[in-house]
Amino acid sequence: MSQTVDRALSILPLLAEGPADLGQVADRLGVHKSTALRLLRTLHEHGLVYRQSDQRYRLGARLIALAQEAMENLDIREIAHPHLARLNESCGHTVHLAVYEENEVLYIDKVDSRYPVRMYSRIGKPVAITVAAVAKLLLADLPERERRALAEKLDYPLYTARSTPSAPAFLRELEKVREQGWAADLGGHEESINCVAAPIRGADGRVAAAMSVSAPNVVVTADELLTLLPLVCRTADAISGEYSGRTPAKDIV
Amino acid sequence: MSQTVDRALSILPLLAEGPADLGQVADRLGVHKSTALRLLRTLHEHGLVYRQSDQRYRLGARLIALAQEAMENLDIREIAHPHLARLNESCGHTVHLAVYEENEVLYIDKVDSRYPVRMYSRIGKPVAITVAAVAKLLLADLPERERRALAEKLDYPLYTARSTPSAPAFLRELEKVREQGWAADLGGHEESINCVAAPIRGADGRVAAAMSVSAPNVVVTADELLTLLPLVCRTADAISGEYSGRTPAKDIV
């Protein structure tokens, strides 16, 4: 809508790929160098980009700090965290919390496994949307139109032989998840990693977030992990209760 | 430099304080509502702001994802992480990695304590710059002019009785840290928490990052924590060696 701002913001994902110099930025934006310079300067003043010693630009520290504040403002995160920590205490595995927003599913909290083998994932990282258990729960709750439209738009990378291969398969899987009220990912993202997930609902009954427990085969088999399902669901329900204002929450400050 | 972009970017910190509606944004920017609307729309298209169900705007998911990518591009983080994890294995306490950029010190990595008592801090969060041990190391290495200028600009909040109270005191502390080559924070930020920190240097000898070990009094006394200093310094030196390209690093892909 606003050309100047639009161009300036387009620089950010570009720099997210790695540092770039003025010429590269100008080329990729399709504008004159002087224009790119002015945009970069403005971004720089706001701390969103940083100019490193070799004169190239990269994303800046304030961007990271802003994102941090953004996450801290998500009240569901505050509410859920103690529950996630408690679940991690009792089962020892990695626990994730994720939300859906504008065609993306994002981890917004994580409690690391207490086993030495840790899986790779990061708060703030977009989730493998076609296979992750939390993603299935979040998408399964979208209105049908939106769900179908999104499913068509997605790519279906074959991370493993068990990855969801196509839009129809994905929609069927979502339907199943929707009915059973929980989801699993058994080696669909990484061969040896399984997850079970449960939905967290707001006052309106819609799925506001999803949480999961993940563990590699070398620690527990898929079947063993599935025995945790009731515990995961209970935890998710407890969070739902607090988040929707039904349960007053017996803590804190 | 670019008015439109400048205004648009000013919206981000504003929304970081919490969700706001169109009128509030327009007022705080000092522009007409229609102008604010267009800016917000552009930000929205790029996913940097999100419009929640009550129509108010808040920071969006892509901002968080971008920040994530920004951090993953910091090569020092990649290099340091295994060392931090190993240090955590051997001492059990919380380990932090921080960098300085444009008047801010930011945690860019963290390995949580294995004790039940965990301290509050977050990757991406700006550090209490006048008291944190890592901040002292990073600022102590700045050119004198810059260091003085920054010291004058800072606020000196008295978190505790031991917090650095003023610019002159801070500069003296930095001088000391500079000479001894390590830093500590003994209850200067939170009464019961102590840290020891060591610098990580690049090929040019300048301090590129700093790492610290933190623990609450209830787990170890300050004196006990200080006995870890040699280990912390050795770890930092190992990271320095790898980062500056001296040590080839015996790993990875």
Added chain:
DNA sequence: CAGGGTCGTTGCGATAAGTGCAACGTCCAT
């Protein structure tokens, strides 16, 4: 050491893009 090339930077005039206004629509509360 001179010359050619690359890259970042600056000032300027043309004009395209952004701005504020006023009117409209919607929703909610009175």
Added chain:
DNA sequence: ATGGACGTTGCACTTATCGCAACGACCCTG
């Protein structure tokens, strides 16, 4: 039913942005 608050739209004005061309710094090469 009526008033007010808030978001949204189209439009005329004019200001802020754009690309250009020229400059300067730097680096590498012959």
